[in-house]
Amino acid sequence: MKTNVILIRAHGGADNLRYEEFDLPPLAEGEVLIRNTACGVNYADIYEREGDHGGPHSAKPMPIVMGHMAVGIVEETGPGVSTPSAGTRVGYIGPNSYAAHTIMPAARVFPLPDALSDDVAGGYLLRGLTAEYLVRRLYPLGPGKTALVHAAAGGMGLLLGQWGRKLGARMIGTVGSDDKMRIARDFGYDAAINYTTEDFPDRVMELTDGTGADVIYDGVGKSTFRPSLDCIRPRGMVISYGTASGNVGEFDLQLLHSKSIIVTRPTLRSWIADAEEARAAAQATFAFLADPEVQTPIGEVLPLKDAADAHRRLESRATTAPIILKP
Numbered sequence: 001m002k003t004n005v006i007l008i009r010a011h012g013g014a015d016n017l018r019y020e021e022f023d024l025p026p027l028a029e030g031e032v033l034i035r036n037t038a039c040g041v042n043y044a045d046i047y048e049r050e051g052d053h054g055g056p057h058s059a060k061p062m063p064i065v066m067g068h069m070a071v072g073i074v075e076e077t078g079p080g081v082s083t084p085s086a087g088t089r090v091g092y093i094g095p096n097s098y099a100a101h102t103i104m105p106a107a108r109v110f111p112l113p114d115a116l117s118d119d120v121a122g123g124y125l126l127r128g129l130t131a132e133y134l135v136r137r138l139y140p141l142g143p144g145k146t147a148l149v150h151a152a153a154g155g156m157g158l159l160l161g162q163w164g165r166k167l168g169a170r171m172i173g174t175v176g177s178d179d180k181m182r183i184a185r186d187f188g189y190d191a192a193i194n195y196t197t198e199d200f201p202d203r204v205m206e207l208t209d210g211t212g213a214d215v216i217y218d219g220v221g222k223s224t225f226r227p228s229l230d231c232i233r234p235r236g237m238v239i240s241y242g243t244a245s246g247n248v249g250e251f252d253l254q255l256l257h258s259k260s261i262i263v264t265r266p267t268l269r270s271w272i273a274d275a276e277e278a279r280a281a282a283q284a285t286f287a288f289l290a291d292p293e294v295q296t297p298i299g300e301v302l303p304l305k306d307a308a309d310a311h312r313r314l315e316s317r318a319t320t321a322p323i324i325l326k327p
């Protein structure tokens, strides 16, 4: 069958995104066809479009249908699939999601609870699962812990602030403007630092009485990683989970020695690779996103064909709440 997708034929800027008709193969054993209703726009899509980030975003053969997650309705099931049945509302983390229809393995889709709208799941499923492993499993937050989150008013930052606070941790966030400082405080942060006008390591050391943060969640990368080492406490963990400002690049391992700093560069893929772990992570994420105390605003809702505008907005640092695309 034919469907409409956003694809690239060469790596590069947002102008390379094309809205085209695309042939889908027949369903194979264990697969389902999903009619997407809300496609998430995540930083991973920008890395894939640019093609120079390596790791899980290493180049695939062209053309590449863009996207890493969406929600929709199962329209058809392939041979051997008993669940989910046709008509089930599902979300998934998987490729080819900037599309009207996507084929996924049935075992890798999550049936969505009624409490979660298509738009909220579209904006927050990937970010929510990421926040889940970051604050519950990679570095479990709780009372007595102080966390520093970079880009606290971005899509990931809004979730990390609220989840960390719910777990009882003290949350400090960095942001790129004074307006975003107000947003960060509204979303769970005890303190916000404008890192374009203030020296954030100095401020964090002040706020922690000279000790440093227990953990730093860094989705910004190039501009924040190195100074973060100056405000982590001895034996603390710096989690470089994203590179919105560019790759961190090479650094001297000896920089970690004097404070026994732990550095990790995780990807969601490894944290939901096991089906059991993925189910438990999804359950915790859905419960968090559906909690009436948790705010899950959606920024812009754009037609799928306007994916290039969505990328330009996310890259420009203009967005706070997530953007979603509607096929």
Ligand SMILES: NC(=O)c1ccc[n+]([C@@H]2O[C@H](COP(=O)([O-])OP(=O)(O)OC[C@H]3O[C@@H](n4cnc5c(N)ncnc54)[C@H](OP(=O)(O)O)[C@@H]3O)[C@@H](O)[C@H]2O)c1
Binding pocket: 041, 042, 043, 044, 126, 127, 130, 151, 152, 153, 154, 155, 156, 157, 174, 175, 176, 177, 180, 219, 220, 223, 241, 242, 243, 244, 245, 246, 266, 267, 268, 269, 314, 315, 316, 317, 318, 319, 320
């Ligand atoms: N490893 C994983 O498992 C995983 C999974 C999901 C997401 N992520 C990462 O999480 C991060 C946040 O993702 P998101 O989609 O929610 O994006 P986002 O935080 O809404 O947007 C990125 C933010 O980064 C900040 N930033 C600082 N310097 C920048 C620069 N030079 N260019 C662009 N932005 C810059 C901006 O906030 P300020 O203006 O406040 O500085 C911007 O709003 C990304 O790095 C993404 O790769 C990682």
